[in-house]
Amino acid sequence: MIDFEEELKRFAPAPEVDQTAETVIGRDMTDLTDLLLQIASQNGGGRA
Amino acid sequence: MSAQTAQEKLHRLSLAYYNEGLEQARVRNLTGAVGSLQMSLRCDKYNKDARNLLGLVYFATGELVSAVSEWVISTDEFPEDNIAAEYLARLQKHDSWLDRMNGCIRKYNQALRQLESGEEDVAVLSLKSCVGTFKNFLRALQLLGLLYMKRGETGRALKILKRALEIDPGNPVSQRYMQELKETEGYRREIRRVRRDKRRAAEASASETEADAYRADVIIPTYRETGMLWKMALVLVAGLILGAMIIYYGVMPEIVRGVKREAADTVISYNSKLAMKDAEREGLEFEVSQLTQDVEKLTAELETYTGDDGxxxxxxxxxxxxxxxxxxxxxxxxxxxxxxxxxxxxxxxxxxxxxxxxxxxxxxxxxxxxxxxxxxxxxxxxxxxxxxxxxxxxxxxxxxxxxxxxxxxxxxxxxxxxxxxxxxxxxxxxxxxxxxxxxxxxxxxxxxxxx
Structure with a gap:
């Protein structure tokens, strides 16, 4: 049975078009390749 | 394993997730596609195709800003030869459409605020207006469906949730709401009502057919709201843009893959032919070798007849x-x-x-x-x-x-x-x-x- 009040709380506001720039800038763009290279660099392997 | 090898593996993994996402998008499993494409980008953020397709999938679920964000990042990373630039250009060209969709997003956010302040009726009105314009705004449809369920308006909830499931059949939230709805007595009543209405409509249609035979020559004037024309045109334009984008990313890769498959088949066919030719050549070489041996044997035999000691x-x-x-x-x-x-x-x-x-x-x-x-x-x-x-x-x-x-x-x-x-x-x-x-x-x- 759905708890409607709890379910409603799950709905978050949607970003509006004029917030696109903030959304893009605030995005964490780190990927696994970055992490890998970072680890390799710390281990003295340097960039592949 | 060297960093370079691991990097190559991550790149291949990214491509594998992209392919999975593409397949899911093609069968409209948009939730699955989002997951796969996000994984693809987590492995390799420079996977342009994965990012562009993720934008399209967001766009198909009404996540306008998320879609635009992906395309902006994509064009920023790959300014040349990037379809994302074309998507953005199309949106800018239809800025009035964009404004209206943004207005819908505002109404959805407004509905959330109204719900917080206990104004449920007003929130429902805001959401109705929102999904009336922004047809594929999935989260607004889900919220409206949930509110209808809460209010016991089973028929409306059913209609709205069906729309949500048409957009993304695999969406777990929509599926859960629909499942919950199906378990209510209201749903069973609604189904009975719909069946009854259908039966009556079928009966009416049968008598209508008879009546039509008598009024075939009568021209019945029709009435349309003038505002409907531009609304239809707008929906048509939006549909065309979305359709073109989905075709480009949903169908084109398949066509390209088809061409590649065809090329691969051709290569396989040529390889088979070459293999057959090789086999024939080897067979002929073997025959030549056998014949040479036979000739040598016969020459030796002849030598026993014609040689100095023959x-x-x-x-x-x-x-x-x-x-x-x-x-x-x-x-x-x-x-x-x-x-x-x-x-x-x-x-x-x-x-x-x-x-x-x-x-x-x-x-x-x-x-x-x-x-x-x-x-x-x-x-x-x-x-x-x-x-x-x-x-x-x-x-x-x-x-x-x-x-x-x-x-x-x-x-x-x-x-x-x-x-x-x-x-x-x-x-x-x-x-x-x-x-x-x-x-x-x-x-x-x-x-x-x-x-």
């Missing part, structure tokens, strides 16, 4: 020998006879003639053979000498004299190794031979050929 030569020799013997020249006939190799010929006539001639010439007589050998040696016919004396040895193997002349004949005939071997045999087998001193002297001379 069968034909033996026949000729025997015929000549017979002819010379019949002329009364026994010695010349013997010379010819000892040079015949009877083992090469199995023809009965040959064997019989050979045996007759052997008896007639006294070839089985040691003394005759030995004398003929010594005569041949004295006349410088060393090969003939060897032949006679070998026959003499065959009759009397203990003849050291025969061996002694044979050894000399070899030496004179330019066969020093055979000469040394024969002298050595005399020394070993006949140490008390009268001419052993001469034998040892010749061995000393030919010592270079000693084993």
């Amino acid at each position: 069968i034909i030569r033996n026949y000729n020799q025997l015929l000549e020998c017979v002819a010379v013997y019949l002329d009364g020249n026994d010695l010349a006939a013997m010379d010819l006879f000892v040079d015949i190799d009877p083992s090469l010929v199995t023809y009965e006539g040959f064997t019989r003639t050979y045996a007759s001639l052997e008896r007639a010439l006294g070839i089985g007589d040691y003394g005759r053979m030995y004398q003929a050998g010594v005569t041949a040696y004295a006349s410088g016919r060393h090969e003939v000498c060897i032949a006679y004396l070998k026959r003499a040895l065959a009759i009397a193997p203990d003849s050291a004299d025969a061996l002694y002349y044979i050894a000399h004949a070899y030496e004179k005939n330019g066969q020093p190794q055979e000469a040394w071997d024969t002298y050595d045999r005399i020394k070993r087998d006949f140490p008390a031979y009268a001419k052993i001193g001469e034998v040892e002297a010749r061995l000393a001379v030919l010592r270079d050929y000693a084993h």
Whole structure:
């Protein structure tokens, strides 16, 4: 049975078009390749 | 594993997730596609195709800003030859549409605020307005569906949730709401009502068909709201843009893959043909090899007939020998006879003639053979000498004299190794031979050929 009040709380506001720039800038763009290279660099392997 | 290898693996993993996302998008499993494409970008943020497709999937679920964000990042990373730039250009070209969609997003956010302040009725109105314009705004549809369920408006909830599931059939939130709805008594009532309405409509349609026959000539004026035209045009334009984008990313890769598959099939086909040609070539080479062996075998066989020691030569020799013997020249006939190799010929006539001639010439007589050998040696016919004396040895193997002349004949005939071997045999087998001193002297001379 759905708890409607709890379910409603799950709905978050949607970003509006004029917030696109903030959304893009605030995005964490780190990927696994970055992490890998970072680890390799710390281990003295340097960039592949 | 080196960092480079791991980096390559991550790139391949990113491509694999992209392919999975593409397949999911093609079957409208948009939730699954978002997950796969996000994973693809987590592995490799520079996977342009994955980012562009993720934007399209967001766009299809009404996540306008998320879609635009992905395309902006994509065009920022890859300014050249990027379809995302075209998507953004199209949106900018239809900025009034964009404004309206943004207005819908505002209404959705407004509805959330209204719900917080307990204004549920107003929130429902805001959401109705929102999804009326922004048809594929999934989260607004889900929220409205949930509110209808909460209010017990099962029919409306069903209609809205069906729309949400048409956009993304695999969406777990929509599915959960629908499942919850199906378990209510209201849903069962609604289904019964819908069935009843359908039955009535079918009955009405049957009587309408009858009535139509009577009013076929009557023109019934129609009325349309003037505002409907531009709304329809707007929806049409938006649909066209979305359709074009989905076709580009949903269908084009499949077409490209189809072309690649076709090319791969062609390559496989050519490879098969090449393999067949190779097999044919190998078969032919094998045949050529076999034929070459056959030719060599036949040549060797022919050589036994036509060679210096061949069968034909033996026949000729025997015929000549017979002819010379019949002329009364026994010695010349013997010379010819000892040079015949009877083992090469199995023809009965040959064997019989050979045996007759052997008896007639006294070839089985040691003394005759030995004398003929010594005569041949004295006349410088060393090969003939060897032949006679070998026959003499065959009759009397203990003849050291025969061996002694044979050894000399070899030496004179330019066969020093055979000469040394024969002298050595005399020394070993006949140490008390009268001419052993001469034998040892010749061995000393030919010592270079000693084993």
